[in-house]
Each structure stands twice: as C-alpha cells, then as structure tokens.
Amino acid sequence: MELKNIIFILFFLVSILFFIWSCRNLVHYMLVAKKKDNRFDKIGERLKRVWVIAFAQTKLLRDPKAGILHLIIFWGFILFLFAVIEAIIQGFYSPFTLSFTGMLYSATTFIQDIFSVLVIASCLYALYRRFILHIPRLEVDKTGKLDATFILVMIILVCVFMLGENISLVARQNFILGEYEVRPVSQYFAGILYSSPGGANSFYEFFWWAHIVVIFGFLNYLPYSKHLHVLTSVPNTFFANLEEKRTLKPINLEDETLEAYGAADIEQLSWKQILDGYSCTECGRCTDSCPAATVGKSLSPRKIIVDIRRRTKDKAPLLVNGVTSGEVFEKTLVHDYISDMELWECTTCMACVQECPVMIEHVDSIVDMRRNLVLTESQFHPNLSNVFKSLETNFTPWAFNHADRANWAEGLGIKTMAEDSNCEVLFWVGCAGSYDDRYKKVSRAFSTLMQKADVNFRILGFEEKCNGDTARRLGNEYIAQMLIQENIGTLNRYGVKKIVTSCPHCFHSLNNEYKQFGGNYEVKHHTQFINELIDEGRIKLKDESAGTKATYHDSCYLGRYNDVYDPPRELLNNINGFDLVEMERNRSKGFCCGAGGGRMFLEDEEGGKINVERTKEALGTGADTIASACPFCMTMLNDGVKHLEKSGEVSVKDIAEIVLENLSIEV
Ligand code: SF4
Ligand code: SF4
Known part of the structure; x- marks a missing residue:
C-alpha cells in the first residue's frame, strides 16, 4: 500500500463518518416534529412517482428552458457516480479500473466525457440566466445569490477536475485509451495540452486528489447548506402525498392527547x-x-x-x-x-x-x-368571527336565514328529498347557489337545463348545509367537521348515491373529503353532467351560430384540485360559432380568482387585487364573455369587470347559462 492510499483511507473515513453524523442529526431534528404522518404505504406507487418526478423531471420540464438545463445537470451527476466510485476504489488500490464491466465501461466513460462538457456549459448558462438575464423568479437576497453561485461553481469544479483527471490519464497512457475506454473529449484535449506522457503524471495526481477533495468536501457541506435538497429532494418526492385529489388531512378532534390544534411551531x-x-x-x-x-x-x-x-x-x-x-x-x-x-x-x-x-x-x-x-389561539380577522358564527347558526358563511335556503327554486316545481327521495340524482346547490343573487340565476339555469333533459332530480332544500370547505380552509376544522358530519347524516338518511353540483368547492369536498368521514358518493360537477346530457342526446345545442368570443377561467378547485379541464371547454367548443380563446395562464397553470381558502370573506389589506389581475388577463383576450364554472370565480370576475369599468362590454356567465342560451328547442 502506497502512502497515497493510507492518506486517502484516513481522509475517506473521516469524511464518511462526519457525513453520517450530520445526517443522523438531520433525522433527529425531523423527529422533533410530533404530528403523526404515515408515508410508508404503497411503496411501488411511491417508487414510480420518484421515477416520473425525480428522474424523468417531468415537473421541471413544465418550464422547458430551465427544465432541460436541470435535466442535464441532474443526469450528468448520476452518470458521474461511476467515475466517483472508480476514483474512490483507486484510493484504496491505485491500479483499479471499472474496465472489467466491458461495454458498460465504454458507455459510461463516453457519457462522462460528453456530460462533463454539457454540465459545465449548463452551469455557465445557469449563471448567465441568474446574473445577466436576471430571471425574476431567481432573484433572491445577497446570501441566496452567494449560495446559488457557490453550488454552481462547485459543480463546475467537480466537472473540471474530473475532466482534468481523464485528460491526464489519457496522456500518461501514451495518448492511447485503455481497454473499453471511450473518451473523445479527453483524448482531444490530451493531444493539445500535453506533449509527452511523463509530464501528465503529476497533473493526474493533482486532478485525482482535487476531484476527491471537492466531492467529499461538497458532500459534507450539503447538510449545513441551503443545498441540502441535493440529498433530500428524491426522498421528499418518495414521501410526497400520493393522493391525486388534494385533500386536507382531518384533525382527530376526539383525541384527548392533543395539547393544541394545528401548528404554532x-x-x-x-x-x-x-x-x-x-x-x-x-x-x-x-x-x-x-x-x-x-x-x-x-x-x-x-x-x-x-x-x-x-x-x-x-x-x-x-x-x-x-x-x-x-x-x-x-x-x-x-x-x-x-x-x-x-x-x-x-x-x-x-x-x-x-x-x-x-x-x-x-x-x-x-x-x-x-x-x-383559529382553534388554539383564537386570533383571526373580525370578519371571520361573523363567518364562523354564521356557519354555526345559519349553516352558510353569509348571514342569511337558513329557512330561506330553497327560496331560489320558487316557481320551478323542484321537489325536495323530504317530499320524494326517489330520484336519479341530487342537485347539491351550495351556499352561493342558494343565497347569492347572481348565482341563484345559475341554479335556476342549471335546473331548467335538467328539467329540459327530463332529469329526475331533487334538492335538499333547507336540509342542505354549507359543505364545510370554507371553514376547513380557514383553519376551523371544528366547524368544518360539524357541517360535514351533519350533511353526511342527511345524505345517508336519504340513501343518496349520485350528486351533481355547480360549485367546485362543494364538488371537491363531497367527492374527495367526505370520504374521510364515511360519506361515499358519486359526485359530478355540472359541466361534466351537462356534457353527459348532450352525449346521451337528452339535450341538444342550437345549429345557429352564437357569434360569441369567449374565454374560460379555470376554477382552481375544479382544475388543479380535480383535473377537470376538458368538460367546460368541450361544452363551449360544441356551441356553434362560439370562439373560445385561451388566456395565457390556463388549465394547470391557471391563475386563481382570489376567492379560495376563505379569501372570499376577507378584504385585501395590502398589495393589489388578484381578481383584477385575472380579469385584466381575460379582457386581454378580446373576449366579450368570460365563462366561469364556479360561484366564487363568478363573483370575483364580475367585481373585476366592474372595477375595470367594462360591465357594458363584457359579461361573466356560468357555463350552464351559456348552454341554456344555446339550447335547441328540438331534442
Ligand atoms: S417550495 Fe422551494 S423547491 Fe418548491 S417551488 Fe418553491 S422554491 Fe422551488
Ligand atoms: S395562494 Fe400562493 S401559497 Fe396559497 S396555494 Fe396559491 S400559490 Fe400556494
């Protein structure tokens, strides 16, 4: 064993032990957090997710430029692992090579050579984007900039030292590649940088040590830096929530061991x-x-x-x-x-x-x-006191009388479940559909559509209560669970199996979150339901051209929460002469109206107005109709149109209203 090997072994042991100690500390810090959360189920599904998100980098590729850059750096590093393993084993036994792996060695040496250049170029481009182009989302404080520069420079150094090691290796081998070695870049530079094999020996040793020191230095720096994500992003992807429909986890309000609700620290x-x-x-x-x-x-x-x-x-x-x-x-x-x-x-x-x-x-x-x-400190905006009080007494966030909940349906001849529960589907109207003057018209329009299609539907009338979404997102799990359980009691008492609703918040709660409390129903959003009615030939659209230019605003709770992007668009596209233009931020990149999470009931205390920002984008399409499929979005967009003084030129309509206007009288 040479002196080099002895020094390396000592260096290696100290580095590895220190790294293990640092990781152990990080795990201990994680275990300080006491909220229970089991993420060790469905291992196969989790591994598949890791492949798609972490290795294929599908999320990063949503921004193609940055995504490709990151993909090259990420895969470059994975492929460099072979070179690192080889260099580490050489630390124990200098003549070692991985060439016994045959063609695999050819592939890895070739890819390492090419990727080292690509990774250096990608890092330089990343620095260019950050410091010359000043990409807004990359703008961070001075420390953040230093950190970002540091990691990019470290990556460049790893590649430069590895390339330097390989160039010197080729030169000291008399400019001849070893068995199964394929290093076109190293071979090219060896010919340029070295005139004789002898001169390459000391450079080879220098680059080998530099490569090793940077790798282990970097490894031990990571647990203490903001670049800890290099170690944790793959595990974090593995442990990510597997539910496609993004639900909130309930608090067990019966658990007497809980000292406080929610998280203060x-x-x-x-x-x-x-x-x-x-x-x-x-x-x-x-x-x-x-x-x-x-x-x-x-x-x-x-x-x-x-x-x-x-x-x-x-x-x-x-x-x-x-x-x-x-x-x-x-x-x-x-x-x-x-x-x-x-x-x-x-x-x-x-x-x-x-x-x-x-x-x-x-x-x-x-x-x-x-x-x-809300639940532990009772610290919230005074507006929310009224909302919570109203939810407890009127079963709606607004101060309306519970007994008036079905007034919107007067004259339409709609039966309640209490009158006759034998029906095809229950129309869950929601609070806005029951009380909001504008959205009551949507409830009526959708009911008329169903009546024209001979749908045997019922409503719950005053037996319906707020679905609980507003209270839940505002942090009042106590009121949310009270409402959810009361609603489930009513729905189960009537044996309800199928529900349709025009509110994406009701849709999300009833479809995905009621399951947590024993409420299992087949729930459709009205845009899905109307589509089915058309497909089944139960209603038919007019042949005459509507001559309308419209843009559709994606509701977050319909789109991002439930992947319902196509049914509303299909309905609008099926209307003859309806010109549907997309806003720049659409579908999964759609921009919120500003009302979700209980914001509907809170005033803006700083900054601009989200609904105005979105309305400007909608108006920018030149549309004369903004189509919406959510009561909250409708209110926010209507306010936006008024704020921008465009009420006379642009109207905000629910998709049910648009379909009703374009319905053929023949079926
Ligand atoms: S949480 Fe962090 S990693 Fe995720 S998008 Fe935001 S800044 Fe990026
Ligand atoms: S408002 Fe901002 S922080 Fe809240 S869910 Fe939307 S993107 Fe996330």
Missing part, C-alpha cells in the same frame, strides 16, 4: 413538513405562480417553506440536546418567522404545490398554521 408539524423545508431548492417556481405574491402581497410560498427550515435549524438542535429555554424559545414559527398576514393571504389555489419540482406541500403547512391561529 415545528413540534406541531410532521416530520414530512420538516423534510419539505430541507428539500426546498429556493427555485422560486412556487412564488412565481402564487397569485398573492404576483399582486404584491407579503405571502411567498417559498418563504413559508424556507422559514420552516430556518426555524428547524434554530430550534431543533436545542430541543435534541434537551435545551428548553432561552431566546429561541421566546419566539414561535407562527408570528415571529411567518406573519399571520402571510397565512391569511393564501387562497389555497394549489399553484405552488403544482409547480414545485420536489413535491413540497405548502398548503398543508399553511392550513396547519391557520388551524393553530
């Missing part, structure tokens, strides 16, 4: 939420797509996740070492790191979760912190 989060913090790359995709951040409010989903990481770093090491008092303990995650204002500004639109390349679940953390504000 990291101990009340789950280990997965801490792992989210570790995994944030600070790429800014979430904040870039966040409607609140876009219009200049304080909320930035990136900051929320980075704050969870900051708080974990500040507090968890103390807790792990048994310290329970001091300056750090005078603060909490909520209030001192994340302001109440930030939490209340979220519309729960899911754009952040949709865009995050490492599957971070921002909305769950935000709602957990809201739950703490």
Whole structure:
C-alpha cells in the first residue's frame, strides 16, 4: 500500500463518518416534529412517482428552458457516480479500473466525457440566466445569490477536475485509451495540452486528489447548506402525498392527547413538513405562480417553506440536546418567522404545490398554521368571527336565514328529498347557489337545463348545509367537521348515491373529503353532467351560430384540485360559432380568482387585487364573455369587470347559462 492510499483511507473515513453524523442529526431534528404522518404505504406507487418526478423531471420540464438545463445537470451527476466510485476504489488500490464491466465501461466513460462538457456549459448558462438575464423568479437576497453561485461553481469544479483527471490519464497512457475506454473529449484535449506522457503524471495526481477533495468536501457541506435538497429532494418526492385529489388531512378532534390544534411551531408539524423545508431548492417556481405574491402581497410560498427550515435549524438542535429555554424559545414559527398576514393571504389555489419540482406541500403547512391561529389561539380577522358564527347558526358563511335556503327554486316545481327521495340524482346547490343573487340565476339555469333533459332530480332544500370547505380552509376544522358530519347524516338518511353540483368547492369536498368521514358518493360537477346530457342526446345545442368570443377561467378547485379541464371547454367548443380563446395562464397553470381558502370573506389589506389581475388577463383576450364554472370565480370576475369599468362590454356567465342560451328547442 502506497502512502497515497493510507492518506486517502484516513481522509475517506473521516469524511464518511462526519457525513453520517450530520445526517443522523438531520433525522433527529425531523423527529422533533410530533404530528403523526404515515408515508410508508404503497411503496411501488411511491417508487414510480420518484421515477416520473425525480428522474424523468417531468415537473421541471413544465418550464422547458430551465427544465432541460436541470435535466442535464441532474443526469450528468448520476452518470458521474461511476467515475466517483472508480476514483474512490483507486484510493484504496491505485491500479483499479471499472474496465472489467466491458461495454458498460465504454458507455459510461463516453457519457462522462460528453456530460462533463454539457454540465459545465449548463452551469455557465445557469449563471448567465441568474446574473445577466436576471430571471425574476431567481432573484433572491445577497446570501441566496452567494449560495446559488457557490453550488454552481462547485459543480463546475467537480466537472473540471474530473475532466482534468481523464485528460491526464489519457496522456500518461501514451495518448492511447485503455481497454473499453471511450473518451473523445479527453483524448482531444490530451493531444493539445500535453506533449509527452511523463509530464501528465503529476497533473493526474493533482486532478485525482482535487476531484476527491471537492466531492467529499461538497458532500459534507450539503447538510449545513441551503443545498441540502441535493440529498433530500428524491426522498421528499418518495414521501410526497400520493393522493391525486388534494385533500386536507382531518384533525382527530376526539383525541384527548392533543395539547393544541394545528401548528404554532415545528413540534406541531410532521416530520414530512420538516423534510419539505430541507428539500426546498429556493427555485422560486412556487412564488412565481402564487397569485398573492404576483399582486404584491407579503405571502411567498417559498418563504413559508424556507422559514420552516430556518426555524428547524434554530430550534431543533436545542430541543435534541434537551435545551428548553432561552431566546429561541421566546419566539414561535407562527408570528415571529411567518406573519399571520402571510397565512391569511393564501387562497389555497394549489399553484405552488403544482409547480414545485420536489413535491413540497405548502398548503398543508399553511392550513396547519391557520388551524393553530383559529382553534388554539383564537386570533383571526373580525370578519371571520361573523363567518364562523354564521356557519354555526345559519349553516352558510353569509348571514342569511337558513329557512330561506330553497327560496331560489320558487316557481320551478323542484321537489325536495323530504317530499320524494326517489330520484336519479341530487342537485347539491351550495351556499352561493342558494343565497347569492347572481348565482341563484345559475341554479335556476342549471335546473331548467335538467328539467329540459327530463332529469329526475331533487334538492335538499333547507336540509342542505354549507359543505364545510370554507371553514376547513380557514383553519376551523371544528366547524368544518360539524357541517360535514351533519350533511353526511342527511345524505345517508336519504340513501343518496349520485350528486351533481355547480360549485367546485362543494364538488371537491363531497367527492374527495367526505370520504374521510364515511360519506361515499358519486359526485359530478355540472359541466361534466351537462356534457353527459348532450352525449346521451337528452339535450341538444342550437345549429345557429352564437357569434360569441369567449374565454374560460379555470376554477382552481375544479382544475388543479380535480383535473377537470376538458368538460367546460368541450361544452363551449360544441356551441356553434362560439370562439373560445385561451388566456395565457390556463388549465394547470391557471391563475386563481382570489376567492379560495376563505379569501372570499376577507378584504385585501395590502398589495393589489388578484381578481383584477385575472380579469385584466381575460379582457386581454378580446373576449366579450368570460365563462366561469364556479360561484366564487363568478363573483370575483364580475367585481373585476366592474372595477375595470367594462360591465357594458363584457359579461361573466356560468357555463350552464351559456348552454341554456344555446339550447335547441328540438331534442
Ligand atoms: S396555494 Fe396559491 S395562494 Fe396559497 S401559497 Fe400556494 S400559490 Fe400562493
Ligand atoms: S417550495 Fe418548491 S417551488 Fe418553491 S422554491 Fe422551494 S423547491 Fe422551488
């Protein structure tokens, strides 16, 4: 054994042991979070997700330029692992090569050579995008910039040293490649940089050591840096929520061991939420797509996740070492790191979760912190006191009389379940459809459509109560569960199997969240249902041309939450002469109207108005009709049109109304 091998073995052992110790600490910090969260089920499905999201990088490729750049760097590093393994084994036994793997060695040496150049070019381009092009979402503070530069420079160094090692290797082999070696780039540069094999020996040793030192230095730097995501993003993707329909997890209100509801600090989060913090790359995709951040409010989903990481770093090491008092303990995650204002500004639109390349679940953390504000601290906006009170007494967020819930249906001859429960489908009207003057017209239009199609439907009348979504997203799990359970009691008493609703919030709750409490129903949104009626020939659209230019606004709870993008568009496209133009932000990239997550009941206290931003985008298409499929969106867009003084020129209509206007009298 040479002196080189002895020095390497010592260096290797110290590096690996220190790395294991650092990782062990990170795991201990995660376990400070006590909220239960089992993410060890459905391993096969999780592995498939890792392949699609982490290795095929499908989410990153939603932004093709940055996505391709990242794909090259990511796969470059995976392929460099062969070179790293070879270099490490050479540390123990210098003459070692992986050439015994035959053609595999040819493939890996070739790919390493090509990728080292591609990765260097990608990193230089990434620096160019950040410092010369100043891509807005990459704009961070000075420390963030330094960190980003540091990691890109480290990656460049790894590639340069590896390439230098290979170039010198080829030169010292008398410019002849070893068995199965394919290194076109190294061979080319060896011919240019070296005149004789002898001169390459010391350079080879230098580059070999530089490569090894940078690799192990980088590895040990990661657990202490913001680039921890290099280690945790794949596990975070593995442990990500498997549910396609994004539901909130219920609180077990019967659990007497719970000392507080929601999360005020990291101990009340789950280990997965801490792992989210570790995994944030600070790429800014979430904040870039966040409607609140876009219009200049304080909320930035990136900051929320980075704050969870900051708080974990500040507090968890103390807790792990048994310290329970001091300056750090005078603060909490909520209030001192994340302001109440930030939490209340979220519309729960899911754009952040949709865009995050490492599957971070921002909305769950935000709602957990809201739950703490509402249920534990009773700290919320006075407007919300009225909303909660109304939900408890009138079973609707507005101060309307519960007995008037079915007044919208007067004169339409619609039976309630109490009168006759023998029906094809239950029309779940929702609070806006029952009380809001504008949306009552939509309830009537949709009912008329169903009557024309001879659908044998019923309503619950005053037996229907708010679906619970508003209370739940506002953090009031107590009222939400009360409403959900009462509604399930009513639905199950009538043996309801099939429900149709014109409200995406009701649709999402009834379809996906009622299951958590024993309510299992087949639920359709009215755009899906009307499509079926047309397909079955139960209603028919006019042949005459409508001559309308319209744009469709995707409701977040219909689109991102439930992947219902096509049925509303199919309906509009089927209307003769209906010119449907898309807004730039559409489908899964759709921009929220600003009303979700209970924001419908809160005033804007800072920044611009989300609904005005969206309405401007809709008006920019030149459409004379903005089609919507959600009562909240309709209200927000109508307000936007009024705000922009376009009421006389542009109308906001629900899809049911548009279909009714274009219905043929013959069937
Ligand atoms: S859910 Fe929407 S509003 Fe809330 S943080 Fe995410 S992007 Fe912003
Ligand atoms: S939370 Fe996700 S999308 Fe947002 S900055 Fe972090 S990694 Fe990027």
